[in-house]
Amino acid sequence: MSDPHRRHLLAAALATAAGACPARAGEGAGPARLVVAAFPLVDQIIRDALPAWHQANGGVEVEVISRQYDDHHTAMTTALSSSSGGSHLPDVMALEASYMGRFSLGAGLQDLSAPPYGAEALRERFVPFAFEQARNRQHALVALPTDIGPGTLLYRRDVLDRAGVTPAELTASWEAYVAAGARIKARTGAYLIAHARYLKNIVIAATQPPGHSAYFDAQGRPAVDGPAFQRAFSLCLQVRRQGLDAIVDTWRNDWAEHLRRGRLATELTGAWMAGQLAAVIAPETRGLWRAAQLPGGSYAGYGGTYYAIPRRSDPARKALAWNLIRHLTLDRALQLRAFKGYDAFPALLSAHEDPFFDEPMPFLGGQRARQLWRDAARRIPPRPLHRQNKFAEEVLNGELDNVLIYDKPIPQALGDAQALLQHRANR
Structure with a gap:
């Protein structure tokens, strides 16, 4: 369950990490720009995470389109259901956990279980409930979690x-x-x-x-x-x-x-x-x-954030979009930075072993x-x-x-x- 209104205050954590990907920018005539759709304050965490990815991927630019929480999810619903296809779709979209059912059980999101994505191999790296809740009726994985509540x-x-x-x-x-x-x-x-x-x-x-x-x-x-x-x-x-x-x-x-x-x-x-x-x-x-x-x-x-690729987005950009999602979900340092800066609890299990989890919290009377x-x-x-x-x-x-x-x-x-x-x- 979740309270969507918390997104107007909370930085819904974004995370990142490098890893194997289907293709890299610069291999052939790949796309030179990605579009990511998000909502506050996920948008800011994405922007904070982009410099390293930009440098590692040949200078590929990423445009972050941000709308208020409700407007964002309404716009994504409209874009996925539009008959006009890829021109109105972002390459990557952020989705709040309470909306995942609405999006994942349709046919609008890319199956990340299938080649060349191979997201099933990442299962053991995430908190189990968050990973499993990104499945559709066919048990295919259609998003990766980045933060949980x-x-x-x-x-x-x-x-x-x-x-x-x-x-x-x-x-x-x-x-x-x-x-x-x-x-x-x-x-x-x-x-x-x-x-x-x-x-x-x-x-x-x-x-x-x-x-x-x-x-x-x-x-x-x-x-x-x-x-x-x-x-x-x-x-x-x-x-x-x-x-x-x-x-x-x-x-x-x-x-x-x-x-x-x-x-x-x-x-x-x-x-x-x-x-x-x-x-x-x-x-x-x-x-x-x-x-x-x-x-x-x-x-x-209580809440959480996922990243997904629209099924009908530009095929030429999907490999790079997957690369970016991996960057935004698998990097331990970036997960911890989002947690420390925005109270965005990491979905990535390796981040849970950091000493930060053992520090006393002054607001809670020093409780760990x-x-x-x-x-x-x-x-x-x-x-x-x-x-x-x-x-x-x-x-x-x-x-x-x-x-x-x-x-x-x-x-x-x-x-x-x-x-x-x-x-x-x-x-």
Whole structure:
């Protein structure tokens, strides 16, 4: 799961590395220019990574076309579906993880498993879940990951201390998390979480059976009325009835103010949020936060970035485009530079062995939290993608509102969501 709006603040990490490629610039009359489409701040990380690649590839120029997050993905959707073909397509496109299902399950992206790309040989070099989630229905790999967002529970240590709640009590299970939230609210007045919706999202993402996407079963059929959804909706209803959520949306001013004032005890989020809090949102809370694994031994991803080659882009440029993607995903030093500069957690496993992961984090009171996130990254189960995931999430959000605001029975809400998704699937 992911929060796309974080891309307006977070530098969605780009990485690089040299490696074998189908062809090199300068061999014959190869293309002298590539076009890469990206979004903030991925665009800047790409630009930072280009000088070495430019020098190693005979001076080939790279034009980076940047659009705002939503505009970028809309433009890529339009370009891939256009009948006019390659003239409107970039040679390389950056895609956020939440959009991968929409793009990968069509026919618009190049199969990187096939010759001359041979991307399957790179599998052991990446965090497993990120690599596997770039596959289409035919199990072909259509993108390479560069950064990921290991899920974490960030909590205010000072608020927990005042409430007499220990981190172990907060994380024992999802039910324990809600119960601890009730004690925190009663004893400190602080809310447990910004919005019950975010609890629903992570419980579903972390507890679905293997082989299922968040909302669809292993055969791609809607499956939103089972035990995981019953549990998630029930927990959210407990949160709302006990007044444990502030009913504020992430990235809004009131959300940020709650964080600054200690009015939110926890954030269920990606590891990158610690950097955002430290640098942008609440730097004055330095030393008050800590990180833990998600409750109940759960592991889930929050966002990430991939690179792909459009299938109908200019064939003469594809070898060089693949060369660039390898540069942007396989270089350990560049991955670490993006991590240190933009909190973009590397998908490249070799980067995880750097001493930087063992350094204390002052914003988290000296905790060596990157070790925690590294462990989580390797435990996140891969989940197949589905082109309707974002629509399904909107449907579930609507039905959750019906439960929380209008007292709609949970079985009826989930049954209606299942019926709507089934109807859409049958169209």
